[in-house]
Amino acid sequence: MRDSSSWHPTAYRTHTIGQVVSNGEELEGKEVTVAGYAETVRGRGAICFLMLRDGTGQIQAFLKRDNMDESLFESVQSATRETTIQVTGKVAKKRPPKVAEGEPIPPPEFEVNVVSGAILAMAAAPLPVGVTDEVNVGLDVRLDNRHLDVRRAHVNAMFQLRSKVLQYGREHLISEGFQEINSPKIIAAAAEGGTNLFPMKYFETDAYLSQSPQLYKQLAVLGGLERVFEIGPAFRAEKHDTYRHLNEFVSFDIEGAWMDDDDVMGVQERMIHHIWSCVSSNDQALIDVVNEYRASQGKEPVTVEVPSMPFPRIPYCDAIEIVKQGGGDIEWGDDIESHHCDIIAAKHPGFHFIPRWPMSMKPFYIHHKEEEKGSSGGQLSRGFDLNYGRDEMTSGGAREHRVEILEENLRGMGLDPADFTFYTDGFRYGAPPHAGWGLGVARLLMVLTGAGNVREVVLFPRDRSRVTP
RNA sequence: GCCCCGAUGGUGUAGUGGCCUAUCAUGCAGCCCUGUCGAGGCUGCGACCCGGGUUCAAAUCCCGGUCGGGGCGCCA
Structure with a gap:
């Protein structure tokens, strides 16, 4: 991912995802707005995990139904992959993953606890070329869909x-x-x-x-x-x-x-x-x-x-x-x-x-x-x-x-x-x-x-x- | 321009005449579970490039077309 440490804020975000990921310690507890492509949306109940990616990094956004406008929660939860989404919330440490006995504990990671946001552009489904799929795609199909x-x-x-x-x-x-x-x-x-x-x-x-x-x-x-x-x-x-x-x-x-x-x-x-x-x-x-x-x-x-x-x-x-x-x-x-x-x-x-x-x-x-x-x-x-x-x-x-x-x-x-x-x-x-x-x-x-x-x-x-x- | 090969769901594939109402993965839709994290579980959806021929029977064999791949030539 690109080094975005010197990038300025824009109309759509206060920080790049790369900045939040690499300055998590400093930003913890502070409110940020980030925007990116939805890589995965998990969770269909009261909570929802959104993996967002921009050109500089990936970060998890954590959504709790009670913490935000109901319609926003619903729309993020039903967003298709690669939909562009903007979220605002405080930077927080992620709950550490369960690790097997004896495995080293990974360094802390950060996420955004979403309180507000917006769907910027919904992606059509299915994608003609999967962005994170593991299946091989032929060069010709890739070139026809180069933007993806x-x-x-x-x-x-x-x-x-x-x-x-x-x-x-x-x-x-x-x-x-x-x-x-x-x-x-x-x-x-x-x-x-x-x-x-x-x-x-x-x-x-x-x-x-x-x-x-x-x-x-x-x-x-x-x-x-x-x-x-x-x-x-x-x-x-x-x-x-x-x-x-x-x-x-x-x-x-x-x-x-x-x-x-x-x-x-x-x-x-x-x-x-x-x-x-x-x-x-x-x-x-x-x-x-x-x-x-x-x-x-x-x-x-x-x-x-x-x-x-x-x-x-x-x-x-x-x-x-x-x-x-x-x-x-x-x-x-x-x-x-x-x-x-x-x-x-x-x-x-x-x-x-x-x-x-x-x-x-x-x-x-x-x-x-x-x-x-x-x-x-x-x-x-x-x-x-x-x-x-x-x-x-x-x-x-x-x-x-x-x-x-x-x-x-x-x-x-x-x-x-x-x-x-x-x-x-x-x-x-x-x-x-x-x-x-x-x-x-x-x-x-x-x-x-x-x-x-x-x-x-x-x-x-x-x-x-x-x-x- | 020459030679060889190929075309099966959105994507990538299995399938060499009847076991195909077509495999698997991924995807998509839905449900369940869940602070998940390569998430997991369950249910469902979706395809044989086009035209002609052979055959009782064609995804499968033959011919033509279209599209694609590989190699070569051509190319400062």
Whole structure:
């Protein structure tokens, strides 16, 4: 549950439930008003126990028929699960539970002895997805009812972790001098080729949803912003249907001037190291909630092991050798596919970079050095990936800053430089060498939370067959 | 786009031709008990994806459809 110790009172409550739970000793005997979802309502006679939950904790409210308005007592007693209820009453110690002989007596807990309150919104019954039920629910049904699904403790914890990951990532980049930007998501042309874009109508002209902030973050750097980052959506009209792909996803992008691929790999490993360190020291409680659920499903717990730096660098040529030695069918110039990644991951568990891909496999804006050739003689690039296990987290690289080579690359990939003047013009008046990367936020969270599907860690995922809710 | 698999109460499931008037859990409704606390006890409610076919007989077999899952491809 979230730490709400510094939250202010609101129109609907004097305290969060978390505040009452953690300051019970101080608040004992004082009147508080709390509000939350009814998790269980027990008791049909003269007394009634209401378990209330808000985003910060759970507390029992104790109701005695004689202590309040009859109609309030009746309505709370007949409230359905997940109904939102506000109650006012004095904080009191709960009667201690009966414990077996020899068992330790648990620390005192507190409850609210209700004298007044109100039903805020009645929940329909039955719930399409039980919030506290132990039955498994399929992902599709959960996503159809995400608003209820997120009330479940472990799902809630995963989204809190998501927020933390973004916060720590931001913190780290800002500490290294990066500034946050926002690039347009409505673009005029198929910016890079390679992937299918979603077309849209922009008044009277055709436009597309952006597949990546790539070219715009480069323009920001060329414009003198030096070090920039953006956390924003990217859209790809690919008909993939896997645990790791979505048609709308949040990309964590950076771009820095006077840097090359090695420099930005350093930024990335320091950032991931910072994120893991912070989660490890601040947010173990959230991981515990996830693990409690995993245990109920018979799954291994996830552990937050802070990766040591530097992360291994396995150049493309070496990676090909590792796959070959591991029995994989692959040649220099082939893409390293998921099943090849399994072979590499067996040797390098955890995060690892794969730098120096063949230039022929990289987009036109990736930099190359003419003298750097691969084991088979082909031209190498300064593009890299960051992998974890079988999954690609990041793609990045040093960017080509020589405009004549950019135009040559465009022509070489069957693209017309005339379509890219909005971009190439940025390089005509002096361009700093620069580098950057784009990281899939949901994929990183899969590693952290042990989620087996990116949809788990995306609130309202958009895939091939889902545009609602 | 390719390959494989699946669809049973609100949810998750058992069920491979007649023993199904369909199992269990959870849920929901009601009753009893109760300062309960993973509350407990009792009673009840609620389902075989759609269309066609085979058969004396179909939840079960076959065909088509729809929806979903897994793997792969595609994908900065």
